Amino acid sequence: MLKTATPSRGTPLSPPLMLTSLGGVLEEWLPKQRWFAGKGLPITELSVVSMTELHPGCLHLLIRSRHAGSRDGCYQLLLGVSEDLPPHLHHAVIGRPGGGPFEGLTVYDALHDPRSAMLLLERLRTPGAAGPLRFERDAQAAIPPGLTPRVLDGEQSNTSLVYGDSFILKIFRRIQYGINPDLEVPWALAREGCARVPAPVAWFWTAEPRRTTLGVLQPFLREATDGWTLALQALASGRDFTDESYELGRATAEVHLALAHAFAPGLPDRHGGGRLAAAMIARLDATAHQVPALAPYVSRLQAAYDVVGARVPGRPDQRIHGDLHLGQVLRAGNRWSVIDFEGEPARPIAERRRAQAPVRDIAGMLRSFDYAAHARRPWQPQWAERCRDAYCAGYASESAWDPRQQGALLRAYETDRAVYEALYEARHRPDWLPVPMAAIARLAKGH
Template sequence: MTQPLIERDDVRPALLGSSLNALLGRWLPRQRWYAGRGRRITEVSVAAATALTPECFHLLVRVREAGEQDEAYYQLILGAAADPPPRLWQHAIGQVDGPTGGALMVYDAVHDHRVAILLLDRIRQGGRTGVLRFESFPRTSVPADLTPRAMSAEQSNTSIVYGDRLILKLFRRIQRGINPDLEVTAGLARWGHRSVPAPTGWFFVTEPVWGTLGMVQPYLADATDGWELALNSASTQGDFDKQAWGLGRTTGELHAALAQAFPTSTPEEHHLPRLAEEMLHRLKHAADAVPALRRHVPALQGIFAEAATTRSDLPLQRIHGDLHLGQVLWADGAWHVVDFEGEPSRPLAERRADRSPIRDVVGMLRSFDYAAHMSPTPRPEWAERCRTAFRAGYSEAGGFEPADAPQLLRAYEADRAVYEVLYEATHRPDWITVPLKAVARLADPR
């Protein structure tokens, strides 16, 4: 057990002093979920602090970065102890001065099971604690006495699993407004859509910004990640066509359900020309950063220009926004779709906006391509079979046939591949050949 530390009134200045700000300025850029990696932090400050226990605080941290006009907010749950348990040392952030002159070790308390239990209890009970509000659906129950474990895979958020029954997703970057992951899953639940786990509880902050902090959903304990299944199939030259067809159908059904649960919109007259301009802007930005892209710029520019003159009656609607094989789970003989947060580094209004469902279709098509090239021997023919099967399954339930809009499909895929090139160049240089091959194929389809 942690040593009896300090009184509530004493730990606050120890955790919230200037020494913590400097500590966080060094720690934040190293976290996988930090959206500002590559940009210099100019200021870190605590915007809101709520005591959860005498030695643990929920913090909303304000970050300012060089070259960025707007400030960013991040959710942290920090503990401070003179001698924390050994299992928490790997989550240590650093030391600050304690109230009596001794040093206190500050650690990421998301990994402290006592804090994890407390968070779920607060959500189950509902109510307020400082600037925090906790709620759950009245018609659902959030059980107590479930053993928590923080998942080791750090993405753009942090997840805690409780007794293989529930999962609490903590959103690390907090933006003003409801998070799309909560908004979309709750909207689909009201319509009885079954391929998306329905939220059972959530909590949010009211000051200095109103934003979603986390949500609770059923945990699919026996589920297998779609990426893992596809990668295994591609590596062993297996037949994934049936699963890809089913995934296409599930995606089509999802889009149909989203069009029922949320209003759709008719594209404005200049929607496609503006879209092509945006794609071209992203291409030029990526080509400036990645020289290998530059020889493909004229061909890709032609692809975007052709899409700008295409006629399309396809409505704009709410979509997943970041659909790929890592966002789907296979459980109980069916596909389930998760993680509707979108790209956390993008503005919330953009992530909640109506967009073409082709964007989601292309995200999955590109994911098959990645799986095919991750095996020791690339399997492009495997990817093409999966892509064909996925489109066929989608056309049965999605309301349109993706192949009927070839110019748009090609433009969206080219735009996605350009994004992937820039992402891999920044984060995973060893993977950059995968999207570069896709760009070359799209630029010269012979």
């Protein structure tokens, strides 16, 4: 049985006092986490934004890290404290403080502790407050008690808990103030009756320093398989993926149409194209300084953005997914669902909530087909091209326009996406950097 613990000597725990114990172990542990954005930059300061005891031996923290560079960030942690940690939690150890109120105790990531995870679900089942934290739920949704939790494996920029194969709770690790699109968008689509997107059943947020989404509970589609896995299975078996790609295009168009109804369209902006092109060029220039392999292509890639700057307001911008790829879609039987509307976590949340061109989502999915084709050796570019064409054809069958008729605009958004991928891979998965670099070489030639 897990022996929970509290700070020694009966001293009231304040944020500064807590950091005398935890500061050192967190400075060592945080940079090793995939969701930590300050990799490669020394942490110059840690401060506590908020601290709440969820139950004895479990602290909920929002921690701000400051760095010598520009990538300061706020992170959500659930820390367990124990005198004697059982073997099944050894992988979750954060550290053993050598001083301060937690001296001699073991600090660990409590999201891996079934007891803490079950108590967190109970908080969501029974709405209320805990310090600055607020727990809410859809009154029409049935959430049974006692569901067994497990942490979902796989590479994620957040942490997800699956409860009894019935629900999945996404805990946002890197926190930006405001409502998260992964709550806002599925909730709005549920009111529109869009069955392509699982509706939120419960969520929690903090009231301090201002209302900010911390986690969302949704139905878990246990019979579904993500599109990335299905694509790789098709490649491994030498099978075409065009039928699935066509249906995925139809599903994307359905979601876009529902989003256009759920949210007011963006107002026409005669100067919006110029600002967007300037932002793309700025991202390209900044990335080239951090990814030297990109530098030889900069001048040719900038030319791809000319069509964005010259774009005449016509079809209104609208809310979109914002980070659409094969890992963000699930297929059960012959039906696709779309998940994870958080957008690109590295971008400001205000930007992720802004109305944008639907072609950006389409470009993201086209890049994903290219990624899949590179993941299996030998590289199969013809496989990717067939998938890309089928996806666009499926989209056109449900929508009022065909993405293939806007080739120059699509290329501009693919270029912007490939630049984002190059920076991401350079920071997190250097072995994958050749994949976006191959696309950048192709796009620089105007293909």
